[in-house]
Amino acid sequence: MNKVITVEQAIEKINDGATIMISGFGGNGAPHTLIEALVEKNVRDLTLICNDSGTLNFGAGRLFTNKQVKKVICSIIGPNPESVKQQAEGTLDVELYPQGSLAEMIRAAGYGLGGVLTKAGLGTLVEEGKQKVTVKGEEYLLETPLKAEFALIYASIGDVAGNCRYYGSAHAHAPSMAAAADYTILEVGELVELGEIEPQDIHTQQVLIDAVVVKGGK
Numbered sequence: 188m189n190k191v192i193t194v195e196q197a198i199e200k201i202n203d204g205a206t207i208m209i210s211g212f213g214g215n216g217a218p219h220t221l222i223e224a225l226v227e228k229n230v231r232d233l234t235l236i237c238n239d240s241g242t243l244n245f246g247a248g249r250l251f252t253n254k255q256v257k258k259v260i261c262s263i264i265g266p267n268p269e270s271v272k273q274q275a276e277g278t279l280d281v282e283l284y285p286q287g288s289l290a291e292m293i294r295a296a297g298y299g300l301g302g303v304l305t306k307a308g309l310g311t312l313v314e315e316g317k318q319k320v321t322v323k324g325e326e327y328l329l330e331t332p333l334k335a336e337f338a339l340i341y342a343s344i345g346d347v348a349g350n351c352r353y354y355g356s357a358h359a360h361a362p363s364m365a366a367a368a369d370y371t372i373l374e375v376g377e378l379v380e381l382g383e384i385e386p387q388d389i390h391t392q393q394v395l396i397d398a399v400v401v402k403g404g405k
Contacts, residue, residue: 189347190399194224197372197398201225201337204257206234208293208364210340213239213266214246216357218341218374220402222249232257236293236335238286238359239263240270254278260333262286285313288330290360296332297366303330338368341402342391345375346382349396350389358390365395372398 198221201207207225211217225233226249233256240259241248250256251270258280264270273279284292285307295303304327308314318329340361345351351373353361365371373396 188393190349190393190396191347191378192398192400194220194400194404197221197400198224198228200370201228201230203230204232204234205230205337206236206335208335208338208340208360208368209235209237209247210338210357210359210361210364211238211246212356212359214241214248216341216353216355216359216361217241217246218339218372219246220400220404221339221372221374222247225250225255226253229253229255231255234258234260234335236260236333236364238289240267242266243269251279258282260284260289262289283313284308284330289333290363292330292333293360293367294363295330296334297363300332302332304328305330333367335364335368336370338364338371339374340364340371340391341374342376344377344379344384345373345396345399346379346384346393347399348381349373349391349393349399350381350384351375351391351396352384352388353390362391365391370397371395372400374400374402376402 260282274281291303342351343354
């Protein structure tokens with residue numbers, strides 16, 4: 188099956204108010220072509236689920252600079268002064284989680300788990316309003332699964348059906364996000380034919396990918 192479409196077609200379903208996962212770490216390994224397309228489309232009031240808010244004008248940071256984000260669920264916003272400013276002004280809702288908890292909450296949504304038990308955040312502001320569970324005398328926070336309507340992920344190489352292999356920071360959250368979204372768009376640096384990636388080298392299988400676009404394409 189050939190899932191390759193234009194970038195414009197890929198984001199056609201993403202409208203104002205959408206919840207979107209974006210892979211990568213600090214903007215590295217992010218789907219930059221798809222992000223730029225969202226900036227050009229100028230969809231508003233987005234909820235982003237990502238590792239961080241990127242840096243100024245790089246990665247997910249482009250969406251904050253353009254004031255398209257209503258809420259961000261991530262582990263850190265400090266490296267992006269624009270997201271920090273918007274939070275201080277009250278125009279951006281920020282929900283922070285320890286990085287490991289965030290990763291596991293996304294994975295829980297993708298793989299049908301009811302939540303994650305963790306000690307991270309106990310005794311801090313993180314635990315406010317959350318359920319605590321005691322297991323064998325040990326207390327844990329219950330963090331619930333994080334799901335999204337869309338996931339935008341990047342891989343260095345992928346085939347026309349959506350099988351792909353990540354490199355470096357592109358691996359950050361991408362496999363879990365691909366499973367945790369209703370509709371997953373894969374941006375690839377190099378597009379190959381089906382069968383050109385050895386089965387043992389595939390990090391995310393085609394069954395989790397709905398559409399494929401090429402980096403720098405239209």
